[in-house]
Amino acid sequence: MDRFIIRGGKPLHGEITIGGAKNAGLKLMVAGLLTGERLVLTNVPRIADIATMRDLLVQHGVAVEDLNGDGSSYSIGGEITNTEAPYDIVSKMRASILVLGPLLARCRKARVSLPGGCAIGTRPVDMHLKGLETLGAEIRLEGGYINATAPNGLIGDRVILPFASVGATENLLMAATLAKGRTEIVNAAREPEIGDLVACLNAMGAKITGSGSGTLVIDGVDSLHGAEHRIMPDRIECGTYACAAGITGGDLKLLGGRVDDLGAVVRALEETGVEVTQESYGMRVRRTGALRGIDIMTEPYPGFPTDMQAQFMAMLAVAEGASMITETIFENRFMHVPELNRMGARINVHGSSAIIRGVHALSGAPVMATDLRASFSLILAGLAAHGETTLSRVYHLDRGYEAVEKKLAACGANIERVKG
Numbered sequence: 001m002d003r004f005i006i007r008g009g010k011p012l013h014g015e016i017t018i019g020g021a022k023n024a025g026l027k028l029m030v031a032g033l034l035t036g037e038r039l040v041l042t043n044v045p046r047i048a049d050i051a052t053m054r055d056l057l058v059q060h061g062v063a064v065e066d067l068n069g070d071g072s073s074y075s076i077g078g079e080i081t082n083t084e085a086p087y088d089i090v091s092k093m094r095a096s097i098l099v100l101g102p103l104l105a106r107c108r109k110a111r112v113s114l115p116g117g118c119a120i121g122t123r124p125v126d127m128h129l130k131g132l133e134t135l136g137a138e139i140r141l142e143g144g145y146i147n148a149t150a151p152n153g154l155i156g157d158r159v160i161l162p163f164a165s166v167g168a169t170e171n172l173l174m175a176a177t178l179a180k181g182r183t184e185i186v187n188a189a190r191e192p193e194i195g196d197l198v199a200c201l202n203a204m205g206a207k208i209t210g211s212g213s214g215t216l217v218i219d220g221v222d223s224l225h226g227a228e229h230r231i232m233p234d235r236i237e238c239g240t241y242a243c244a245a246g247i248t249g250g251d252l253k254l255l256g257g258r259v260d261d262l263g264a265v266v267r268a269l270e271e272t273g274v275e276v277t278q279e280s281y282g283m284r285v286r287r288t289g290a291l292r293g294i295d296i297m298t299e300p301y302p303g304f305p306t307d308m309q310a311q312f313m314a315m316l317a318v319a320e321g322a323s324m325i326t327e328t329i330f331e332n333r334f335m336h337v338p339e340l341n342r343m344g345a346r347i348n349v350h351g352s353s354a355i356i357r358g359v360h361a362l363s364g365a366p367v368m369a370t371d372l373r374a375s376f377s378l379i380l381a382g383l384a385a386h387g388e389t390t391l392s393r394v395y396h397l398d399r400g401y402e403a404v405e406k407k408l409a410a411c412g413a414n415i416e417r418v419k420g
């Protein structure tokens with residue numbers, strides 16, 4: 001298993017290109033199941049989860065062609081010959097559950113493994129299933145699999161989500177594009193990645209309105225056609241590198257970054273003492289003085305995103321004063337805390353809140369990645385720490401971030417990947 005060796009203490013200066021959004025790209029690939037024609041996606045991030053999604057679609061029978069041979073553009077299309085999503089793929093990547101709605105819409109049946117839990121929480125899919133039943137699906141759980149049929153096709157209806165679930169919104173949205181009649185998804189998630197999915201689906205001939213409003217209205221059509229879509233920039237990657245500028249006292253140009261996508265993160269960065277400006281090339285982030293502690297609560301968009309919580313905690317670990325971070329989305333997303341404390345941070349977890357008392361400096365140490373965002377939190381700490389940090393289990397990071405060591409080293413970081 002690869003590991004990173006990081007020698008901290010150097011402010012980062014330079015340019016970092018922000019790639020295509022993982023949490024948009026994965027769903028846009030699934031949208032390729034909704035038509036037999038070619039869906040072309042560009043600005044595809046080269047990360048492990050995208051490769052896993054490619055494998056999943058291929059085993060469903062559709063062709064996934066790497067148009068440039070470098071993983072940056074995919075052409076997806078063809079007929080579905082297998083409506084089963086197996087446990088070995090679904091358990092590796094939870095986003096696989098999103099094939100359920102499209103398979104039901106196109107083939108009127110699907111057998112999809114239940115994803116099971118993951119490091120950050122139990123992550124049930126009850127809202128996905130109840131919503132599809134509202135649209136006429138018959139669902140039976142057996143042997144760890146979801147057996148779903150819609151013998152008469154899906155029928156549009158009003159679905160009220162008890163929580164603004166990103167995945168449930170996306171599953172129902174894609175299913176509804178081919179349902180008979182109108183579907184309303186009330187309390188729909190409003191994350192920008194869903195707006196990107198709506199734009200692509202409408203380009204494919206879907207009839208969707210209400211993007212970003214919390215209520216999505218979909219008028220079903222008989223079929224969708226091919227399209228070409230450029231994946232939006234990854235706002236979480238952008239926010240993550242903004243924290244790298246903050247924690248190292250640097251100044252970074254994040255090419256392609258969009259301030260508007262980051263919402264509450266921009267306010268939190270500025271309150272902490274990181275200046276953020278939108279420039280023609282993207283987003284500029286630089287530390288303007290001492291970091292100051294702040295309080296954060298994670299919430300659905302446009303609130304502070306849970307996917308930025310671990311990264312921000314690393315930065316607040318060396319801020320002046322105390323901070324409190326409350327995680328309201330997942331029940332176990334503080335696994336980076338003991339690792340940060342091994343580096344000299346002073347963080348105490350009380351239920352869903354973490355109290356962070358800023359320290360003057362962190363010390364390098366051997367630490368272990370536990371999940372995608374936690375792994376970057378430890379990189380950030382290592383970039384600021386005195387001495388050497390070794391981060392193991394870097395495969396967690398490779399699932400969702402592209403070429404991290406290259407992007408950071410190009411801005412002056414002393415970081416290397418040791419193959420293992």
Ligand code: EPZ
Nearest residue numbers: 023095123124125126127128165166167168307329330372
């Ligand atoms: C998406 O996960 C993202 N993943 C997550 O990013 C992100 O943290 C999350 O949205 C919240 O923004 C992808 O887009 C691939 P949810 P998702 O459904 O769709 C509960 C990352 O680091 N829930 O909004 O699974 C669930 O347990 C990843 O890139 C139910 O109870 O998130 C969780 O507590 C991590 N029943 C909360 O809702 C359901 O049927 C939010 O889940 C569905 C969800």
